[in-house]
Amino acid sequence: MVEKNAKNMKDINTIGDAIKVEHLTKSYRIVKKEKGLSHAVKSLFMPEYQTIHAVNDISFSIPKGEITAFIGPNGAGKSTTVKMLSGILTPTSGEIWINGINPTKQRMKVVQNLGVVFGQRTQLNWDLRLGESFELMRHIYRIDDAKYKENLNMMDEILGIQSFINTPVRQLSLGQRMRGDLVAAMLHTPSVLFLDEPTIGLDVEGKYAIRKFIKEMNRIKGTTVILTTHDLGDIEELCSRLIIINNGKIIEDGPLAELTERIAPCKELIVEYYDEKPVEHMRAKIVSQEGNRVTYQFEKKELTGAQLICEIAAQKNIKDATICETKIEDIIRIAYGA
Ligand SMILES: Nc1ncnc2c1ncn2[C@@H]1O[C@H](COP(=O)(O)OP(=O)(O)OP(=O)(O)O)[C@@H](O)[C@H]1O
Ligand SMILES: [Mg+2]
Structure with a gap:
């Protein structure tokens, strides 16, 4: 009885969460x-x-x-x-729950809820044409005809796969192969998608297509996505x-804006003067000066860049002013402790 109640408690805890992980260790x-x-001998x-x-x-x-x-340095x-x-x-x-299902104990049940793409390794069959690989998925996941066609057409509109759908997987370029892998992962409309470095090695156009696809799947189907990446552009464009x-x-762990606020509470303003005598400001520290160019650092919660420019310009004529936004790269570098 106690055991049954404990199980029910766990089910209740996962409501509203697509993914829940507790004390996971490998x-x-x-x-x-x-x-x-x-020593070697x-x-x-x-x-x-x-x-x-x-x-x-x-x-x-x-x-x-x-x-x-889901980011971190190599080997993290x-x-x-x-x-x-x-x-x-x-x-x-x-413990892990994916839509309330334990993936280790209920592997067959969880795969219906899941799409997985590893950028470093294809899930497609090298010996088949891309379209045949999709057909194979259709059988494995028992996707009905109408849903299969609808999904394939919808994904083709975003990723443009028709031109290489009859090409053997082993002959696809990396970008084509990644597009194929994403389609294969989403054919059965899983509600959760795991992407392990999906843009690795891709050119600008390839990255753009993959990011657009992730955004669209999230918007149209409400797909929950965990994305591991070393590409800061992926994070900036996709992840909150x-x-x-x-x-x-x-x-x-937190919203990007909150982490930025906490990890990098200061911002910088570069002011170009007509001479080498900068304005001193109570709430902004001068951190460097090169001739007429002076860099101020200030706390974001204390004042805004626009306020600082106004207050400085009220005291002295300035030639130019540039507010330096905190780069996501800096946030991550500081968080990694690099
Ligand atoms: N089968 C294994 N046997 C022993 N150690 C392993 C095994 N698989 C992974 N590791 C170790 O576990 C750690 C985490 O590896 P993992 O592949 O999860 O890192 P990662 O964050 O994905 O790194 P990357 O950014 O390089 O892909 C590493 O130290 C790795 O060497
Ligand atoms: Mg890895």
Whole structure:
């Protein structure tokens, strides 16, 4: 009875969340590597092991319809997390719910809710033509004819796949292959989409198409998206929320605007004067000066760039003024501790 109630509690907790993760951990036991020939020989016969935590006790939840960037430096644990969320890897400990379903225990049920794309590895069959790969998906997911045609047409309008639909997958360019992978992942209209570096290696046009596709799927179908990426443009264009992971731990989680506010509370203003004597300001610090060009730093909550320009210009004629917006690149660099 107690167990049944506990189960119901968990179901209730996941309502409204497309994804819920609690204390998720993935550990690997690996051979300890030490420098030197003698250690190398010793480890051949008597290997010593150590445990590494690729993902170390992370918890988060994502409401339906949200596009979240899951970012972090190389080796942080992003792909390992995505693989556990999609049921490809079994967690060492912790719990996952995708629309209330546990992907490890109910793999067959969860796949109907999920689309997964790995930028580094295709899910398509190399030996088939792209269209045949889609047909295969249609059978695997038992998609009815009308829905299949409707989805394919809708996605073709955004991604333009008709011109290479009869090309064997192995002959597709990277950009074409990525478009194909996205279509294949969305043919059964999953409500949750995991994208692991979907724009990696793509040119400007390719990135544009993929981003447009993600936006449109989110807008039209309300798809919940987790996106891992090293491309700041992807984040800027698509994501309202950032989860930052480092060494297997979540180090930041929140709306992009809130993180910017907290991590980078200051802004800069560059003022070009007619001479080398800048105006002193009570609430803005001069951080550098090169001839007539003076850089002020001020707290965003204290005053706006426009206010500062007005107050300086009221005291002295200025030639030019530029407000430097905080770049997302800087936010992430500071958060990573780089
Ligand atoms: N099968 C495995 N055996 C041992 N260690 C592993 C295994 N898979 C991943 N790791 C380790 O787990 C850590 C996290 O790897 P993961 O691939 O999740 O990183 P990532 O954040 O996706 O990095 P990247 O940005 O380079 O793709 C790394 O230190 C990696 O070496
Ligand atoms: Mg990765």
